Amino acid sequence: MEFVTVTTAPQDWTGDLLCVGFWQDEVALTGDVAALNDRLGNALQEFLDETEFKGKPGHAQVVRLGAGSPVKKLALVGLGKRNGSYLEPYRQAAAASAKAAKTHKARQLGLYVPPTDQPADALTAALTEGMLLALHQDNRFKSDPEDKPPVLERVEFLSISGGQAGIEQAQKVVSGVILARELVNAPASVVTPTTLAETALSLAQTYGFNVTILEREDCQRLGMGAFLGVAQGSDTPPKFIHLTYTPAVTPKKRLAIIGKGLTFDSGGLNLKTQGGIETMKMDMAGAAAVLGCFKVLGQLQPPVQVHGIIAATENMINGHALHPGDILTASNGKTIEVNNTDAEGRLTLADALVYAEKLDVDAIVDLATLTGACIVALGDDIAGLWSTSDDLANELLQASSATGEKIWRMPLEDKYFESMKSPIADMKNAGGRSAGSITGALFLKQFVQKTPWAHLDVAGPVWSEKGNTYSGPGATGFGVRLLVQWLLNQ
Ligand code: BES
Ligand code: MN
Ligand code: ZN
Numbered sequence: 492m493e494f495v496t497v498t499t500a501p502q503d504w505t506g507d508l509l510c511v512g513f514w515q516d517e518v519a520l521t522g523d524v525a526a527l528n529d530r531l532g533n534a535l536q537e538f539l540d541e542t543e544f545k546g547k548p549g550h551a552q553v554v555r556l557g558a559g560s561p562v563k564k565l566a567l568v569g570l571g572k573r574n575g576s577y578l579e580p581y582r583q584a585a586a587a588s589a590k591a592a593k594t595h596k597a598r599q600l601g602l603y604v605p606p607t608d609q610p611a612d613a614l615t616a617a618l619t620e621g622m623l624l625a626l627h628q629d630n631r632f633k634s635d636p637e638d639k640p641p642v643l644e645r646v647e648f649l650s651i652s653g654g655q656a657g658i659e660q661a662q663k664v665v666s667g668v669i670l671a672r673e674l675v676n677a678p679a680s681v682v683t684p685t686t687l688a689e690t691a692l693s694l695a696q697t698y699g700f701n702v703t704i705l706e707r708e709d710c711q712r713l714g715m716g717a718f719l720g721v722a723q724g725s726d727t728p729p730k731f732i733h734l735t736y737t738p739a740v741t742p743k744k745r746l747a748i749i750g751k752g753l754t755f756d757s758g759g760l761n762l763k764t765q766g767g768i769e770t771m772k773m774d775m776a777g778a779a780a781v782l783g784c785f786k787v788l789g790q791l792q793p794p795v796q797v798h799g800i801i802a803a804t805e806n807m808i809n810g811h812a813l814h815p816g817d818i819l820t821a822s823n824g825k826t827i828e829v830n831n832t833d834a835e836g837r838l839t840l841a842d843a844l845v846y847a848e849k850l851d852v853d854a855i856v857d858l859a860t861l862t863g864a865c866i867v868a869l870g871d872d873i874a875g876l877w878s879t880s881d882d883l884a885n886e887l888l889q890a891s892s893a894t895g896e897k898i899w900r901m902p903l904e905d906k907y908f909e910s911m912k913s914p915i916a917d918m919k920n921a922g923g924r925s926a927g928s929i930t931g932a933l934f935l936k937q938f939v940q941k942t943p944w945a946h947l948d949v950a951g952p953v954w955s956e957k958g959n960t961y962s963g964p965g966a967t968g969f970g971v972r973l974l975v976q977w978l979l980n981q
Pocket of ligand 1: 756758767774831833834835836860861862863864920921922927950951
C-alpha cells in the first residue's frame with residue numbers, strides 16, 4: 492500500500508473513495524468543501540441534509556455517487572471536537588476512513604481534512620498511523636479468514652505539501668506496534684520465553700543491537716531468586732533477555748525499558764479460578780511493547796542509548812512450583828514471603844529492576860500487565876503511571892498526549908506498603924484487597940535505589956475484547972508508540 496501527499500484539492504481528485512473530514516458541530520460547506528459540493532452537483536449538501544452526520548469522532552458515512560461522477564463514493568468522516576494541540580482526532584478519522592475503504596472495497600482513497608496549524612509531518616504521521624493500525628488484522632491462525640484483507644492500493648492525503656517524512660516515520664512505528672500485537676495475540680504454546688528470546692536475537696541481527704540471553708544457571712549466579720521462583724513451576728525454561736541499542740553518535744541519555752514477560756499466567760497454586768485465565772497469554776504485553784519499541788529504534792536510530800530488559804517465564808504448576816508461603820531472595824538480597832503465587836509479575840520485575848539499575852542508566856521505565864486492580868481503577872483504555880520522579884512522569888505524560896495512548900498518574904503512597912509487611916521476611920508479595928495497583932507499584936519500588944523510575948501498569952489497554960477505534964479485537968500493541976515518542980523526545 493502506497494501513501495502519498497498531494498496538493499490536489501478534493502474537488503479535483505478522482506478515484507474510488509473520497510473521504511472528507513469535518514470537526515464536530517462544524518459541518519459546514521466552506522472553501523474547498525464548498526467547491527467540491529459544486530463539482531458534485533450539490534450531492535454533498537443533499538447527503539448532509541439526509542443524514543444525522545455531526546462529525547463525531549471515528550464516525551464515517553459513505554454514499555455512492557452517480558455514474559459519471561469523478562469519485563465513486565464519498566465518505567463524511569468525523570474528527571470530533573476541535574482541539575488545536577492534539578493529533579488524536581486525525582488518527583481516529585484516518586482509521587474510520589480506512590475501515591470505510593475496506594468495507595467498500597476501494598482501491599484508491601483520497602483523504603481531505605480541514606486546514607490546520609499542525610506541521611505537515613506530524614499530520615501525515617498521525618493519518619498514516621491511524622490507517623495502518625486500523626487495517627492491520629491478525630489472520631495467522633485462521634484457515635480461511637472470512638475477514639478478507641483490504642484491496643486498498645493507494646492513499647492520497649489531499650491539499651498537503653511536504654509530509655512524506657511523517658508518512659515514512661509512521662510506517663516504521665506501526666511495524667513495531669504490529670510486532671507487539673502479533674506477539675501478544677499468539678497463544679502461549681506459540682510464544683514461549685524461548686520465542687521472546689529468539690525475537691530479540693532476530694531484532695539484534697537485523698538492526699545490529701547487542702543482545703544477551705541469560706539462561707536459568709546464569710540467573711542463579713546473579714542471585715535472581717525472585718524471578719527464578721516464578722519460573723520453577725514451569726517445564727519451559729525461563730530466559731532473561733537484555734537488548735541494547737547504541738546510537739552512532741554520543742548518546743544524549745542512557746535509558747532502560749523493562750517489560751513484564753509472563754508468556755502465560757495461570758496464577759500458580761493460587762490458580763486463577765475467578766475467570767480471566769483464558770486471556771493470560773497476554774501477560775507478556777509489556778515485553779512485547781519493549782520488543783516492538785526496539786524494532787522502531789532500529790529503523791529510526793534516535794540519539795539515545797536504550798537497554799531493553801525482559802525476565803521471561805511462565806507462571807505454571809508442576810511438582811516444583813512455588814508453595815504459597817515460600818520465601819525467595821531477590822538479587823538485591825531482599826527476602827519475599829510469597830503469600831500469593833498469582834502476584835508473580837512483581838517477582839520477575841524485582842530482579843529485572845535490580846539488573847537495570849546496575850547498568851547505571853539515567854532512567855528506568857517498566858511496562859507491566861501487573862494488576863487486575865488497575866483495570867478496576869482506570870478501565871480498559873488507560874494505563875496507570877507511578878513514578879519517583881516528577882520530571883520523568885511529566886515526560887511520559889507528554890508522550891502520552893502526543894500519541895493518544897492514555898496514562899494517568901497514580902500515587903506512590905508509602906503508608907500502603909504496611910499491608911505488605913511480613914512477620915518472617917522483608918515483605919510479602921501481595922497486599923490486601925484495597926489499592927491493589929498501588930501496592931503492586933510500591934512492591935516494585937523496593938527494588939530501585941536511586942535511579943529515576945516509572946512504572947506503567949498496562950493491564951487494561953494492551954487488550955481489547957471488542958476492538959477499538961484503530962485496533963481489532965485482541966492485542967492493541969499499547970505502549971510501543973508511547974515508548975518511542977518518549978525516546979524521540981529526549
Ligand atoms: N497478570 C495478572 C494481572 C492481570 C489481570 C493482567 C487481568 C491483565 C488482566 C497479575 O499477575 C495478577 O494476577 N495480579 C493479581 C495480583 C494480586 C494477587 C495481588 C491480581 O491482579 O489479582
Ligand atoms: Mn498473576
Ligand atoms: Zn501476571
